[in-house]
Amino acid sequence: MSKKPMIASVWLGGCAGCHMSLLDIDERIVALMELADIGAMPITDFKLGGFPMADVGLVEGAVCNTDNIKFLEEIRAKSKFLVSLGDCAGWGCVPFMRNFFPLNQVLEHGYIWSSSTVDGFIPDDKELPRYLDKVQPIREFVKVDFHIPGCPPSADTIFHVVHELVSGRVPNGIPQPLLHFD
């Protein structure tokens, strides 16, 4: 029996909505499991370094900090085909909105000036990543093989693309009824 293709995903600076939309394929997850192995996802126990070699890698979220870059580079290095899932990964979407303000103002607002904060300061422990001056889409860092637009893309759209890929076909765009940008 030949080995099943492996699917893996990561979540960078996004709201989890794209992964939730992936879960909204509901019972079809069982069909997908017949066709492919689900290696690493926010719903499985993957750890850095233990990330599997994948045939299809999905990335949700924009790149906001140095940890995001680390995860993104790992999934790129280990995936044959990399998909940007949703608008945050694709062009920045809502996380991008902080680019209109200097990073220090955004941080100061969150940790010093916000109405409920008492004796605030900006967290700076060595365990924390460095926040980038500008949020960027993932293609600024790695090669992306396919993009699924939407905030989030619908479950049907995600299922269509992933199903094509694990069946060994590269989708030729997204069929009109499944294509939406909201």
Add this chain to the structure above:
Amino acid sequence: MAKHYEIEPVTRIEGHAKITCVVSDEGKVEQARFHVVEFRGFEKFCEGRHFSEMPTLTERICGICPVSHHLASAKAIDILANTKPTRTAALLRELMHMGQIFQSHALSFFHLSSPDLLLGPDSDPALRNVVGLARNFPDATVAAVKARKWGQEIIAAIGGRKIHPNCAVPGGMAAGISRERGAELLAEKTQHLDTILLGIDLLMGWCKQNPDVVQRFARFSSYFGGLVGPKGELELYDGDFRISDPHGKVAVDQFNPQDYLNIIGERVESWTTLKFPYYKPAGYPDGAYRVGPLGRLNNIDSIPTPRAQAEYERWKSFCNEDGVQEGTLFYHYARLIEAIYAAERIEQILSGDEVYGPDLMAQTPGTLSHRGVGVIEAPRGTLWHDYTIDDNGALTNVNLIVSTGQNNSAMCKSVELVAQEFVDGKNVTEGMLNRMEMAIRAHDPCLSCSTHAVGQMPILIEMYDEQGGLMQRIAR
């Protein structure tokens, strides 16, 4: 030489985090920390935008509970626009919210946490997830997937889509639900309620087999907080705020959420991007209060639907002499009890007439107030949206306190207690580390929400020596 362990990312939670742990030569855990690392900056970048955009913008804080943000935001802008939703609109909003509570609680218990219980915390991590569940318990897994789907379908029936619906407007709702769709959804209720009851049986079965773990797993005292109805009953959509002290005595009751800044403050610690809210009169850190299912059940007097009330009475039998449940694992039980309540409320609303009424929107007078605080009980706890606008309706100040933030102290404490109790620093196993993650998962943190301000949270365990040198990195 002490060692420092790191778990990154903490998985099967909704967000990014890591745990670090310092272990002494004798194998004792000296420090265990839960770090949230992501940051997005919503409070700042909303400035200058028109307030009417907020329900659709702020729901992008979180794809798991977008409805909570959508509705907390809608409640804040009702106040700004000097209006109140019609009865039909209020019921539609509540219905949507109950759909979300149901789907989110089902997801947390079945998809994310039950693998630890049903497959065992030491089982193969590669299969300790929904895939492993589907192999071992195919029927229950499919039932759980369908239960979550039901909640999502209710949201979509009103808001047009499952994630990031767009329907709440000042004074009401832009869309309603048809009687046909309502009847279809109502017909499914018994089936999905049964799935939740099955979840309770599975959980109770596990507790019986592991009384020792249940007893030793992260028990500690704290304040508890949440919205309650006028009689102190469970209320997830509306209501006023109550805080109970560690002995279950009410410390502040029927508190008007508009004045929350008088009693709630937030502190910052250097090692996490998640702030620490606390009840001001008790000071920091003593005033840390727990929210979410366990916080709520410790804070209320009753549940206004019959099946959930019966289960709540059973819950009481597990509580201490003060009537308080301190054990972190009981979050799961509380969550399932609330899912029963949500299913019963869905049934009540859908079988009434008012939700199908024609009046979806109240008149707005056309004048604006300058400040509005919208608050709701999200699946993970009380959610606060506080907006200030100028005369043109442009936002000049935004303050958000999200549910998970209010459990930050509790999560940190739980990780520390579990590390001390279950981790043998001389012989660290994957299963021991996973128990620390279980302590986090019990709170069902939504790190997507909590990092609206600054951070996201991968979880990683690294062990360092006392000089800070990295000894071991647990990457599985």
